[in-house]
Amino acid sequence: MRTVLYILQKEFIQVFRDKAMLPIIFIVPVMQLLVLSYTATFEIKNTRFVVLDHDKSVLSKKLVSKFRGSSFFSFAGDATNYEEAEQAIKKNQTDQILIIEPDFEKKLNQEKSAKVQVVTNAINGSAASLMYAYAASIVSDFNREIIVEQTPLKNLGLPIRVRSSYWYNPELNYITFMVPGILVLLVTIIGMFLSGMNLVKEKEIGTIEQINVTPIKKHQFIIGKLIPFWVIANVDLVIGLLLARFVFNIPVAGNIFLLFFVASIYLVVVLSFGLFISTLTNTMQQSMFISWFFLVVFILMSGLFTPVESMPGWAQVIVKFNPVSYFIRINRMIMLKGSGFTDFQNDFWILTAYAAAMFIFSTARYRKTV
Amino acid sequence: MKQREEIISVENLVKKFGRFTANDRLNFSVGKGEIFGFLGANGAVKTTAIKILSGLSKPTSGKAVVAGFDVSRHPDKVKKNIGYMSQRFSLYEDMTVKENFRFYGGIYGMRRKEIRDRTAFFLKNLGMQSFENMLLKKIPLGWKQKLAFSVAILHNPRIVFLDEPTGGVDPITRRQFWELIYETAAQGTTVFVTTHYMDEAEYCERVSIMSEGRIEAIGTPAQLKEKFKVSTMDEVFLKIARYKE
Numbered sequence: 231m232r233t234v235l236y237i238l239q240k241e242f243i244q245v246f247r248d249k250a251m252l253p254i255i256f257i258v259p260v261m262q263l264l265v266l267s268y269t270a271t272f273e274i275k276n277t278r279f280v281v282l283d284h285d286k287s288v289l290s291k292k293l294v295s296k297f298r299g300s301s302f303f304s305f306a307g308d309a310t311n312y313e314e315a316e317q318a319i320k321k322n323q324t325d326q327i328l329i330i331e332p333d334f335e336k337k338l339n340q341e342k343s344a345k346v347q348v349v350t351n352a353i354n355g356s357a358a359s360l361m362y363a364y365a366a367s368i369v370s371d372f373n374r375e376i377i378v379e380q381t382p383l384k385n386l387g388l389p390i391r392v393r394s395s396y397w398y399n400p401e402l403n404y405i406t407f408m409v410p411g412i413l414v415l416l417v418t419i420i421g422m423f424l425s426g427m428n429l430v431k432e433k434e435i436g437t438i439e440q441i442n443v444t445p446i447k448k449h450q451f452i453i454g455k456l457i458p459f460w461v462i463a464n465v466d467l468v469i470g471l472l473l474a475r476f477v478f479n480i481p482v483a484g485n486i487f488l489l490f491f492v493a494s495i496y497l498v499v500v501l502s503f504g505l506f507i508s509t510l511t512n513t514m515q516q517s518m519f520i521s522w523f524f525l526v527v528f529i530l531m532s533g534l535f536t537p538v539e540s541m542p543g544w545a546q547v548i549v550k551f552n553p554v555s556y557f558i559r560i561n562r563m564i565m566l567k568g569s570g571f572t573d574f575q576n577d578f579w580i581l582t583a584y585a586a587a588m589f590i591f592s593t594a595r596y597r598k599t600v
Numbered sequence: 601m602k603q604r605e606e607i608i609s610v611e612n613l614v615k616k617f618g619r620f621t622a623n624d625r626l627n628f629s630v631g632k633g634e635i636f637g638f639l640g641a642n643g644a645v646k647t648t649a650i651k652i653l654s655g656l657s658k659p660t661s662g663k664a665v666v667a668g669f670d671v672s673r674h675p676d677k678v679k680k681n682i683g684y685m686s687q688r689f690s691l692y693e694d695m696t697v698k699e700n701f702r703f704y705g706g707i708y709g710m711r712r713k714e715i716r717d718r719t720a721f722f723l724k725n726l727g728m729q730s731f732e733n734m735l736l737k738k739i740p741l742g743w744k745q746k747l748a749f750s751v752a753i754l755h756n757p758r759i760v761f762l763d764e765p766t767g768g769v770d771p772i773t774r775r776q777f778w779e780l781i782y783e784t785a786a787q788g789t790t791v792f793v794t795t796h797y798m799d800e801a802e803y804c805e806r807v808s809i810m811s812e813g814r815i816e817a818i819g820t821p822a823q824l825k826e827k828f829k830v831s832t833m834d835e836v837f838l839k840i841a842r843y844k845e
Binding site for chain 2: 232243439443447
């Protein structure tokens, strides 16, 4: 135990003496949280549209102004003919073209039917279907208004009415959904890099040899290496939660101690993983590349950006081995839903088993011989 | 010859890396309190042997007993009893002198007071008291080597292994370094040192000379000079190397 304390003392001295690392440890995560939370959004806002109005009547202008009034659309100009509108899409000056047929108003008044065409740039399929859906809902809104105007006396009440209420995130705020996940990423990236670089750095500068001729026990050394980064990552989590509370107005709905308890177990997984990579490699460069490889896979397959449920079956099997996805799920449950331990205990036990396994792997892999 | 107590004994020690044999059937022993020079042209081969004796590397075959323990079966017990100074400077450059001493003393299980006293003793002995709170990276190489040696014997080991401790160091510091070695040996610690400076070989009580992984000669410098009928260790070394060709 005393031995571990001496290692801890040494590690903390080294971390706080490294003037280049301190900002990386404490300022970079803050920047990432602030920037990523605002930008990692799938909401489509400000869809640019060009209008090709062949009618130019009062009604057609009314339709256009409905588009312009919506916060989802931003007007990108009028086109005089179809070629001009198409050029605008090609030059990426617009996402959509709204085409109104000639005699739009006349046909509506006389034949009770007229045509509007919406052309959407569908390179990004999911974004395109959202843009189309927004456009369709504006047009159907417009439809209803016309019907009400033209048949003012009829009550068009619908027999079934749906009243929806959104739970846990009533304003459907994307940031609320993203922040708990991004918090997980921050501690993961910091933890994995710090631990992944540390042991291998001692190999590179040669100090590990002096350690290896001492009677130090393998587990003492690994624990001594793990605890400092475990503390640092937890401090980063505290900072992140404070930002979530005071900048994004997302309080932790559940028990904050439960959150830190799970985080502590999770960090053992991440840090042991980093140390494990460190024991396998000989230079910081190698360690960096391997850490990156796993981090990219872990993050993209974590369910943060894309739902796990929509991944193919084999990918879902891989996700079962992804520690990041477990903690993102649990963190969202605790922070947003206020879930208790029993709500996620299966995930928790898997994470605990993972932590034990990774710790044993990294201890076994660390060799005191060359 | 007086009855001597063996602290290192090596029997038929072999170390192979693939098809390359670094150490070929080494047989030798070192007595308690002796200054033993381990010489040879190839630095890597000497380092390999030192690493086996200090429990850092496992022998391919053969047996080595250090401080009473078999190195391949009880490496941690061996490690408790030895000090080691690597060829590569390996104290923490981003820590102060005091912090390095405290760290190594701590992991050898020394008491706080003992660490403080020993640190003060060594710094005084080296005339480096004013360096106590200085970062290692700001200290010149020769001084750092002396500190590394002090750290290696901080916990009063029974044997200290020094792997080319004076490489790249000026002649005056080398001399001071050998004075430290003599002081250490006088207190009963066995010193096992590799070097490629033949003038340093003269300072050793006994030396072994390796060539192509084998020990070609072993004995006191005087015995070896007589055997090869030359007047300096330099010539002994050249004769052995030439004889092999």
